[in-house]
Every structure is written in C-alpha cells, then in structure tokens.
Amino acid sequence: MPDWLRDQAPRWLHGPLDWVLDSTVLGVTAAISAFLFVLSLIGIPWLVVRVPKDYFHRPEPYALELEHHPPAWRTTLKIAKNLLGLVLLVLGIAMFVLPGQGLVTVVISLLLIDFPGKRSLERRIVAWPPVFRTINLMRRRAGKPPLDLPQRTTT
Numbered sequence: 001m002p003d004w005l006r007d008q009a010p011r012w013l014h015g016p017l018d019w020v021l022d023s024t025v026l027g028v029t030a031a032i033s034a035f036l037f038v039l040s041l042i043g044i045p046w047l048v049v050r051v052p053k054d055y056f057h058r059p060e061p062y063a064l065e066l067e068h069h070p071p072a073w074r075t076t077l078k079i080a081k082n083l084l085g086l087v088l089l090v091l092g093i094a095m096f097v098l099p100g101q102g103l104v105t106v107v108i109s110l111l112l113i114d115f116p117g118k119r120s121l122e123r124r125i126v127a128w129p130p131v132f133r134t135i136n137l138m139r140r141r142a143g144k145p146p147l148d149l150p151q152r153t154t155t
Contacts, residue, residue: 036091040101047108048135049142055111056123056149078114085112104134123149 001009001017009017019025069077092105107125110118126132127149136146 036095039091040095040105044101044104044108045138045142047111048104048138049144051111051135051147053145054148056126056147081112082114085109088112101134103131104138107131107135 001014001021005017005021006014086109088105088109092102092107092109095102095105107122110122110125126135126147132147132149139146
C-alpha cells in the first residue's frame with residue numbers, strides 16, 4: 001500500500017487495503033472485468049434480438065414451449081433459465097462499477113428470472129427512454145424490428 005494511503009486510512013483498514021491493492025488481486029480483478037466486458041458485448045445483443053417484438057404487449061409472458069418434454073426435463077430447464085438469470089443479474093450489478101452494459105444486462109436477467117410482479121417491473125425498466133433506445137438500437141443493427149411497448153394510460 002502506498003505510504004500516502006497508509007497515512008490517510010484508519011489502522012483497521014490497512015489489512016484489507018493491502019489485500020485489495022496486491023498485484024495478484026488487481027490482475028485477477030482486471031481479467032474478470034475484461035471477461036465480463038467481452039461477454040456483455042457479445043451475449044447481451046445476442047439475447048436482446050431474441051426477445052419477440054410484442055413481448056411486452058402480452059398479458060402473460062411467453063412460456064417455454066416444453067409441453068412435449070417429460071416433467072423432469074421441464075423442471076431442469078426452468079431451473080437452468082432462472083440460474084442463468086441470477087448469474088446475469090449479479091454480472092449486471094457488477095457492471096455498474098466494472099466495464100460493460102450493466103443496466104441492459106439487468107433487464108435481460110429480469111426477462112429470464114421468474115418472480116412475482118415481474119411483468120410490471122420489466123415494462124417500467126424497458127420503458128425508461130435510455131434503456132428503450134439502447135435495446136432498439138441493438139435490434140435495428142441485427143435487422144430486427146423495434147420492441148413495441150404498450151401505451152401508458154393516464155387516469
């Protein structure tokens with residue numbers, strides 16, 4: 001730890017700072033950050049263009065079309081989808097401070113995870129103009145039509 005930081009930091013913080021500022025820890029953190037950045041550049045647009053244009057107009061979300069599979073397989077795929085969503089949620093939150101498309105990653109993770117109130121939250125996040133513009137820019141670059149959002153009714 002640099003002397004100027006050691007002088008400014010409280011004594012109880014010296015151990016953690018020594019660990020965080022270790023060259024190995026910084027190298028691993030940089031490698032993980034670079035990996036997440038590349039993953040977000042490739043994976044997020046890939047997922048965004050696969051969302052159906054009318055996804056937000058349907059009263060119920062699109063179901064996995066797995067009726068012809070055995071119940072154990074359906075359950076396994078549903079668990080895998082939710083686990084992928086949780087991983088993307090953690091990565092998206094990490095990308096708020098690391099390089100990457102954090103907010104878009106969080107939105108995609110919410111599309112995958114099943115929880116009460118999901119549809120309402122998805123619509124509110126995607127309707128936020130910066131998110132909506134970014135998603136539709138990705139879709140336009142992939143030759144896909146823009147997402148349709150239901151109009152808000154004012155009462």
